[in-house]
Amino acid sequence: MTLSIWRYAHLALALISSLFLVMASVTGAILAIDAVQEKMPPYRVANFDQITLAQTIPALKKNFSEISEIDVDHNGFVRLKGFDDEGNEIDNYIDPTTAKVIGKPIEKSAFINWNIALHRSLFLKETGRAAIGIISFLLLLIAISGLALVIQRQRGMRRFFTKVIREYFAQYYHVITGRIILIPVLIIALTGTYLSMARFQLFPEHKATHKEIAAAEDVPAQGNIVDFEVFKNTKLADVKKVEFPFADDPEEFYTLKLTDKEQIVNQFTGKVESEVKYPTTLLLENLSLDLHTGRTNIIWAIILGIACLNILFFIYSGFAITLKRRATKIKNKHKTKDAEYILLVGTENGSTLRFANAIHEQLNA
Numbered sequence: 001m002t003l004s005i006w007r008y009a010h011l012a013l014a015l016i017s018s019l020f021l022v023m024a025s026v027t028g029a030i031l032a033i034d035a036v037q038e039k040m041p042p043y044r045v046a047n048f049d050q051i052t053l054a055q056t057i058p059a060l061k062k063n064f065s066e067i068s069e070i071d072v073d074h075n076g077f078v079r080l081k082g083f084d085d086e087g088n089e090i091d092n093y094i095d096p097t098t099a100k101v102i103g104k105p106i107e108k109s110a111f112i113n114w115n116i117a118l119h120r121s122l123f124l125k126e127t128g129r130a131a132i133g134i135i136s137f138l139l140l141l142i143a144i145s146g147l148a149l150v151i152q153r154q155r156g157m158r159r160f161f162t163k164v165i166r167e168y169f170a171q172y173y174h175v176i177t178g179r180i181i182l183i184p185v186l187i188i189a190l191t192g193t194y195l196s197m198a199r200f201q202l203f204p205e206h207k208a209t210h211k212e213i214a215a216a217e218d219v220p221a222q223g224n225i226v227d228f229e230v231f232k233n234t235k236l237a238d239v240k241k242v243e244f245p246f247a248d249d250p251e252e253f254y255t256l257k258l259t260d261k262e263q264i265v266n267q268f269t270g271k272v273e274s275e276v277k278y279p280t281t282l283l284l285e286n287l288s289l290d291l292h293t294g295r296t297n298i299i300w301a302i303i304l305g306i307a308c309l310n311i312l313f314f315i316y317s318g319f320a321i322t323l324k325r326r327a328t329k330i331k332n333k334h335k336t337k338d339a340e341y342i343l344l345v346g347t348e349n350g351s352t353l354r355f356a357n358a359i360h361e362q363l364n365a
Helices: 002-038 053-063 110-121 125-153 169-199 280-293 298-327 352-364
Strands: 066-072 078-083 089-094 101-103 239-243 253-258 261-266 272-277
Touching: 002 110, 002 125, 002 298, 053 066, 053 239, 110 125, 125 169, 169 280, 169 298, 280 298
Parallel strands: none
Antiparallel strands: 066 078, 066 239, 078 089, 089 101, 239 253, 253 261, 261 272
16 A cells, blocks of 8 residues: 555656656756866866965966956866956956966857756746746655655665566666666755755845954055965865955955855955855755756766756656556456455566456456
8 A cells, every 4th residue: 555655656746747857857968968068178277176375366466467356166267357467358267376378268058058048947937947946846756756666665775776576678777777866866856946945035045244344544564465374274176256456455355255155354464354154055055056067076967967867767667667557457347246266466567467367368268
Protein backbone atom coordinates (compact mmCIF):
# COMPACT_ATOMS: atom_id res chain seq x y z
CA MET A 1 0.00 0.00 0.00
CA THR A 2 2.78 2.41 0.95
CA LEU A 3 4.66 1.54 -2.24
CA SER A 4 1.58 2.33 -4.32
CA ILE A 5 1.17 5.72 -2.65
CA TRP A 6 4.78 6.68 -3.42
CA ARG A 7 4.48 5.34 -6.98
CA TYR A 8 1.27 7.23 -7.77
CA ALA A 9 2.64 10.40 -6.18
CA HIS A 10 5.81 10.04 -8.27
CA LEU A 11 3.77 9.53 -11.45
CA ALA A 12 1.28 12.32 -10.76
CA LEU A 13 4.04 14.86 -10.12
CA ALA A 14 5.84 13.80 -13.29
CA LEU A 15 2.65 14.09 -15.37
CA ILE A 16 1.92 17.59 -14.08
CA SER A 17 5.41 18.95 -14.67
CA SER A 18 6.76 16.90 -17.61
CA LEU A 19 6.48 19.53 -20.36
CA PHE A 20 8.06 22.22 -18.21
CA LEU A 21 10.78 19.82 -17.08
CA VAL A 22 11.65 18.99 -20.69
CA MET A 23 12.05 22.68 -21.46
CA ALA A 24 14.03 23.39 -18.29
CA SER A 25 16.28 20.36 -18.84
CA VAL A 26 17.12 21.21 -22.46
CA THR A 27 17.89 24.85 -21.67
CA GLY A 28 19.71 23.82 -18.49
CA ALA A 29 22.01 21.52 -20.48
CA ILE A 30 22.74 24.34 -22.94
CA LEU A 31 23.52 26.76 -20.11
CA ALA A 32 25.79 24.17 -18.47
CA ILE A 33 27.80 24.02 -21.71
CA ASP A 34 27.97 27.82 -21.68
CA ALA A 35 29.25 27.76 -18.07
CA VAL A 36 32.06 25.43 -19.20
CA GLN A 37 32.90 27.62 -22.20
CA GLU A 38 33.06 30.73 -20.01
CA LYS A 39 36.09 29.30 -18.26
CA MET A 40 38.02 28.66 -21.47
CA PRO A 41 39.56 32.16 -22.00
CA PRO A 42 42.98 32.36 -20.23
CA TYR A 43 42.09 35.40 -18.13
CA ARG A 44 42.56 33.77 -14.72
CA VAL A 45 46.15 34.33 -13.61
CA ALA A 46 48.39 31.80 -11.90
CA ASN A 47 48.17 31.62 -8.09
CA PHE A 48 44.98 33.66 -8.18
CA ASP A 49 43.87 32.33 -4.78
CA GLN A 50 47.02 33.71 -3.13
CA ILE A 51 46.91 37.27 -4.53
CA THR A 52 45.89 40.00 -2.06
CA LEU A 53 44.52 43.50 -2.56
CA ALA A 54 47.81 44.81 -1.13
CA GLN A 55 49.48 43.41 -4.25
CA THR A 56 46.78 44.37 -6.74
CA ILE A 57 45.76 47.93 -5.86
CA PRO A 58 49.28 49.49 -5.89
CA ALA A 59 50.01 47.85 -9.27
CA LEU A 60 46.77 49.21 -10.73
CA LYS A 61 47.21 52.73 -9.35
CA LYS A 62 50.73 52.81 -10.78
CA ASN A 63 49.54 51.99 -14.30
CA PHE A 64 46.15 53.72 -14.54
CA SER A 65 45.54 57.37 -13.76
CA GLU A 66 41.88 56.96 -12.77
CA ILE A 67 40.15 53.77 -11.67
CA SER A 68 36.45 53.63 -10.88
CA GLU A 69 36.19 49.96 -9.89
CA ILE A 70 37.47 46.44 -10.33
CA ASP A 71 35.18 43.42 -10.51
CA VAL A 72 36.14 39.82 -9.83
CA ASP A 73 33.71 37.41 -11.46
CA HIS A 74 32.93 33.77 -10.65
CA ASN A 75 35.62 32.61 -13.11
CA GLY A 76 38.36 34.50 -11.29
CA PHE A 77 38.67 37.07 -14.09
CA VAL A 78 39.56 40.58 -12.88
CA ARG A 79 37.82 43.37 -14.80
CA LEU A 80 38.95 46.98 -14.50
CA LYS A 81 36.87 50.04 -15.33
CA GLY A 82 38.39 53.51 -15.44
CA PHE A 83 40.30 55.93 -17.69
CA ASP A 84 43.82 56.06 -19.07
CA ASP A 85 46.19 59.06 -19.15
CA GLU A 86 44.55 60.34 -22.34
CA GLY A 87 41.04 60.24 -20.89
CA ASN A 88 39.96 57.15 -22.85
CA GLU A 89 37.55 54.82 -21.10
CA ILE A 90 38.94 51.43 -20.07
CA ASP A 91 36.89 48.28 -19.59
CA ASN A 92 39.20 45.27 -19.82
CA TYR A 93 40.32 42.13 -18.09
CA ILE A 94 43.70 42.69 -16.47
CA ASP A 95 46.46 40.77 -14.74
CA PRO A 96 45.97 41.82 -11.09
CA THR A 97 49.69 41.58 -10.29
CA THR A 98 51.12 43.47 -13.29
CA ALA A 99 48.09 45.57 -14.36
CA LYS A 100 48.64 44.33 -17.91
CA VAL A 101 45.53 44.23 -20.11
CA ILE A 102 44.93 40.59 -21.10
CA GLY A 103 41.53 40.68 -22.78
CA LYS A 104 38.18 42.31 -23.39
CA PRO A 105 34.85 41.25 -21.85
CA ILE A 106 32.81 39.03 -24.15
CA GLU A 107 29.06 39.53 -24.21
CA LYS A 108 26.83 36.47 -24.19
CA SER A 109 25.36 35.54 -27.56
CA ALA A 110 21.72 36.19 -28.41
CA PHE A 111 21.14 32.42 -28.38
CA ILE A 112 22.45 32.05 -24.81
CA ASN A 113 20.46 35.07 -23.60
CA TRP A 114 17.36 33.55 -25.22
CA ASN A 115 17.94 30.29 -23.34
CA ILE A 116 18.53 32.13 -20.06
CA ALA A 117 15.24 34.02 -20.44
CA LEU A 118 13.35 30.82 -21.31
CA HIS A 119 14.95 28.87 -18.47
CA ARG A 120 14.22 31.55 -15.87
CA SER A 121 10.81 32.86 -16.82
CA LEU A 122 9.37 31.19 -19.96
CA PHE A 123 9.35 34.73 -21.46
CA LEU A 124 6.45 35.49 -19.09
CA LYS A 125 8.36 37.77 -16.71
CA GLU A 126 7.24 37.43 -13.07
CA THR A 127 4.44 34.98 -13.89
CA GLY A 128 6.92 32.74 -15.64
CA ARG A 129 9.37 32.98 -12.76
CA ALA A 130 6.65 31.86 -10.38
CA ALA A 131 5.82 28.92 -12.66
CA ILE A 132 9.48 27.88 -12.84
CA GLY A 133 9.71 28.11 -9.04
CA ILE A 134 6.74 25.76 -8.69
CA ILE A 135 8.24 23.34 -11.23
CA SER A 136 11.52 23.35 -9.30
CA PHE A 137 9.59 22.44 -6.15
CA LEU A 138 7.73 19.67 -8.00
CA LEU A 139 11.07 18.32 -9.25
CA LEU A 140 12.23 18.24 -5.63
CA LEU A 141 9.14 16.22 -4.67
CA ILE A 142 9.67 13.90 -7.66
CA ALA A 143 13.27 13.27 -6.58
CA ILE A 144 12.21 12.60 -2.98
CA SER A 145 9.41 10.22 -4.01
CA GLY A 146 11.81 8.50 -6.42
CA LEU A 147 14.30 8.07 -3.58
CA ALA A 148 11.57 6.51 -1.43
CA LEU A 149 10.67 4.09 -4.24
CA VAL A 150 14.29 2.99 -4.72
CA ILE A 151 14.75 2.49 -0.96
CA GLN A 152 11.60 0.36 -0.79
CA ARG A 153 12.58 -1.55 -3.92
CA GLN A 154 16.05 -2.31 -2.53
CA ARG A 155 14.57 -3.15 0.89
CA GLY A 156 16.39 -0.51 2.88
CA MET A 157 18.95 2.27 2.68
CA ARG A 158 21.86 -0.09 3.31
CA ARG A 159 21.03 -1.98 0.11
CA PHE A 160 20.61 1.24 -1.89
CA PHE A 161 23.48 0.46 -4.27
CA THR A 162 23.08 -3.31 -4.44
CA LYS A 163 22.38 -5.04 -7.74
CA VAL A 164 19.12 -4.16 -9.51
CA ILE A 165 17.19 -6.98 -11.14
CA ARG A 166 16.90 -6.20 -14.85
CA GLU A 167 13.43 -6.81 -16.25
CA TYR A 168 13.57 -4.51 -19.30
CA PHE A 169 15.58 -1.50 -20.53
CA ALA A 170 13.42 1.39 -19.28
CA GLN A 171 12.89 -0.10 -15.81
CA TYR A 172 16.54 -1.04 -15.30
CA TYR A 173 18.18 2.21 -16.39
CA HIS A 174 15.50 4.37 -14.75
CA VAL A 175 16.64 2.95 -11.41
CA ILE A 176 20.38 2.77 -12.20
CA THR A 177 20.73 6.34 -13.51
CA GLY A 178 18.36 7.58 -10.83
CA ARG A 179 20.66 6.33 -8.10
CA ILE A 180 23.72 7.91 -9.73
CA ILE A 181 22.22 11.32 -10.58
CA LEU A 182 19.96 11.61 -7.52
CA ILE A 183 22.17 14.07 -5.59
CA PRO A 184 22.71 16.51 -8.51
CA VAL A 185 18.98 16.47 -9.32
CA LEU A 186 18.10 17.15 -5.67
CA ILE A 187 20.57 20.06 -5.63
CA ILE A 188 19.19 21.48 -8.89
CA ALA A 189 15.63 21.29 -7.55
CA LEU A 190 16.42 22.60 -4.07
CA THR A 191 18.54 25.54 -5.27
CA GLY A 192 16.05 26.41 -8.01
CA THR A 193 13.28 26.52 -5.43
CA TYR A 194 15.36 28.66 -3.07
CA LEU A 195 16.31 31.12 -5.82
CA SER A 196 12.66 31.52 -6.78
CA MET A 197 11.69 32.16 -3.17
CA ALA A 198 14.47 34.75 -2.88
CA ARG A 199 13.34 36.37 -6.14
CA PHE A 200 9.86 36.91 -4.73
CA GLN A 201 11.32 38.25 -1.47
CA LEU A 202 9.95 35.50 0.73
CA PHE A 203 12.99 36.10 2.93
CA PRO A 204 13.80 39.38 4.70
CA GLU A 205 15.25 41.85 2.19
CA HIS A 206 18.77 43.05 2.93
CA LYS A 207 20.34 46.33 1.98
CA ALA A 208 23.81 47.15 3.25
CA THR A 209 23.52 50.29 5.37
CA HIS A 210 26.78 51.70 6.69
CA LYS A 211 27.12 53.99 9.66
CA GLU A 212 27.72 57.67 9.05
CA ILE A 213 31.42 58.46 8.85
CA ALA A 214 32.61 61.79 10.21
CA ALA A 215 34.59 63.80 7.66
CA ALA A 216 38.20 64.59 8.53
CA GLU A 217 38.95 68.28 9.03
CA ASP A 218 42.39 67.99 7.44
CA VAL A 219 43.61 65.75 4.65
CA PRO A 220 45.68 62.99 6.32
CA ALA A 221 49.06 61.99 4.98
CA GLN A 222 48.82 59.20 2.43
CA GLY A 223 49.95 55.92 3.93
CA ASN A 224 51.61 53.13 1.98
CA ILE A 225 48.80 51.03 0.50
CA VAL A 226 51.02 47.95 0.58
CA ASP A 227 51.03 48.17 4.38
CA PHE A 228 47.24 48.49 4.85
CA GLU A 229 46.30 45.52 7.04
CA VAL A 230 42.83 45.19 5.54
CA PHE A 231 44.31 44.88 2.04
CA LYS A 232 47.03 42.46 3.17
CA ASN A 233 44.40 40.22 4.77
CA THR A 234 41.93 40.30 1.87
CA LYS A 235 42.46 37.74 -0.89
CA LEU A 236 41.32 38.65 -4.38
CA ALA A 237 39.39 35.36 -4.44
CA ASP A 238 37.16 36.75 -1.64
CA VAL A 239 36.43 39.97 -3.53
CA LYS A 240 33.43 40.68 -5.72
CA LYS A 241 34.02 44.38 -6.32
CA VAL A 242 36.26 47.21 -5.17
CA GLU A 243 35.02 50.76 -5.73
CA PHE A 244 37.86 53.29 -5.78
CA PRO A 245 37.78 56.78 -4.23
CA PHE A 246 38.64 60.04 -5.95
CA ALA A 247 42.24 60.89 -5.11
CA ASP A 248 43.01 63.30 -2.25
CA ASP A 249 39.38 63.68 -1.15
CA PRO A 250 39.05 62.78 2.55
CA GLU A 251 35.31 62.16 2.11
CA GLU A 252 35.98 59.44 -0.47
CA PHE A 253 36.66 55.85 0.59
CA TYR A 254 37.37 52.43 -0.83
CA THR A 255 34.26 50.25 -0.84
CA LEU A 256 35.06 46.55 -0.63
CA LYS A 257 32.24 44.19 -1.57
CA LEU A 258 33.39 40.76 -0.47
CA THR A 259 31.73 37.36 -0.58
CA ASP A 260 30.38 37.68 2.97
CA LYS A 261 30.46 41.40 3.86
CA GLU A 262 31.00 45.00 2.81
CA GLN A 263 33.70 47.30 4.15
CA ILE A 264 34.35 51.03 3.89
CA VAL A 265 38.12 51.66 4.02
CA ASN A 266 39.90 54.98 4.54
CA GLN A 267 42.01 55.64 1.46
CA PHE A 268 44.74 57.43 3.46
CA THR A 269 45.14 55.27 6.57
CA GLY A 270 43.65 51.91 5.57
CA LYS A 271 41.34 51.98 8.59
CA VAL A 272 38.06 50.07 8.24
CA GLU A 273 35.56 52.85 8.91
CA SER A 274 32.46 50.66 8.60
CA GLU A 275 31.65 47.00 8.09
CA VAL A 276 28.35 45.27 7.32
CA LYS A 277 28.08 41.50 7.25
CA TYR A 278 25.67 39.90 4.80
CA PRO A 279 22.77 37.90 6.31
CA THR A 280 22.63 34.12 6.04
CA THR A 281 19.74 34.30 3.55
CA LEU A 282 21.86 36.29 1.09
CA LEU A 283 24.84 33.95 1.52
CA LEU A 284 22.55 30.97 0.86
CA GLU A 285 21.17 32.73 -2.21
CA ASN A 286 24.68 33.21 -3.62
CA LEU A 287 25.59 29.61 -2.79
CA SER A 288 22.38 28.39 -4.45
CA LEU A 289 23.20 30.38 -7.58
CA ASP A 290 26.69 28.86 -7.72
CA LEU A 291 25.36 25.33 -7.25
CA HIS A 292 22.43 25.78 -9.63
CA THR A 293 24.49 27.20 -12.52
CA GLY A 294 27.85 25.50 -12.04
CA ARG A 295 29.47 28.85 -12.78
CA THR A 296 32.27 28.48 -10.22
CA ASN A 297 33.49 24.98 -11.07
CA ILE A 298 33.89 23.41 -14.50
CA ILE A 299 33.51 19.83 -13.21
CA TRP A 300 30.28 20.68 -11.39
CA ALA A 301 28.98 22.42 -14.54
CA ILE A 302 29.58 19.22 -16.51
CA ILE A 303 27.79 17.15 -13.83
CA LEU A 304 24.82 19.54 -13.98
CA GLY A 305 24.70 19.22 -17.77
CA ILE A 306 24.66 15.42 -17.51
CA ALA A 307 21.95 15.62 -14.83
CA CYS A 308 19.78 17.79 -17.10
CA LEU A 309 20.11 15.29 -19.94
CA ASN A 310 19.34 12.50 -17.51
CA ILE A 311 16.11 14.21 -16.46
CA LEU A 312 15.00 13.89 -20.10
CA PHE A 313 15.78 10.16 -19.91
CA PHE A 314 13.86 9.92 -16.62
CA ILE A 315 10.80 11.37 -18.34
CA TYR A 316 11.04 8.96 -21.28
CA SER A 317 11.76 5.84 -19.21
CA GLY A 318 9.20 6.76 -16.55
CA PHE A 319 6.39 7.01 -19.08
CA ALA A 320 7.64 3.83 -20.80
CA ILE A 321 7.36 1.99 -17.46
CA THR A 322 3.84 3.36 -16.91
CA LEU A 323 2.64 2.39 -20.38
CA LYS A 324 4.13 -1.09 -20.05
CA ARG A 325 2.46 -1.58 -16.68
CA ARG A 326 -0.92 -0.47 -18.05
CA ALA A 327 -0.53 -2.76 -21.07
CA THR A 328 -0.32 -5.80 -18.78
CA LYS A 329 -3.44 -4.89 -16.81
CA ILE A 330 -5.76 -7.90 -16.56
CA LYS A 331 -9.47 -7.54 -17.21
CA ASN A 332 -11.36 -10.31 -15.46
CA LYS A 333 -15.08 -10.69 -16.17
CA HIS A 334 -15.49 -13.41 -13.53
CA LYS A 335 -16.53 -12.57 -9.98
CA THR A 336 -14.75 -13.99 -6.95
CA LYS A 337 -17.78 -15.95 -5.73
CA ASP A 338 -17.99 -17.78 -9.08
CA ALA A 339 -14.28 -18.67 -9.29
CA GLU A 340 -12.89 -22.14 -8.75
CA TYR A 341 -9.30 -20.87 -8.62
CA ILE A 342 -7.97 -17.51 -7.42
CA LEU A 343 -4.47 -16.42 -8.52
CA LEU A 344 -2.66 -14.08 -6.14
CA VAL A 345 0.04 -12.10 -8.00
CA GLY A 346 2.73 -9.81 -6.64
CA THR A 347 4.62 -7.56 -9.05
CA GLU A 348 6.60 -4.33 -8.88
CA ASN A 349 6.81 -3.23 -12.49
CA GLY A 350 3.98 -5.24 -14.05
CA SER A 351 6.12 -7.85 -15.83
CA THR A 352 4.94 -10.74 -13.63
CA LEU A 353 1.36 -9.99 -14.64
CA ARG A 354 2.11 -11.27 -18.15
CA PHE A 355 2.81 -14.74 -16.76
CA ALA A 356 -0.21 -14.60 -14.47
CA ASN A 357 -2.39 -13.53 -17.38
CA ALA A 358 -1.11 -16.44 -19.50
CA ILE A 359 -2.06 -18.91 -16.75
CA HIS A 360 -5.41 -17.14 -16.34
CA GLU A 361 -6.17 -17.54 -20.04
CA GLN A 362 -5.18 -21.22 -20.00
CA LEU A 363 -7.49 -21.91 -17.07
CA ASN A 364 -10.33 -20.21 -18.90
CA ALA A 365 -9.64 -22.02 -22.18
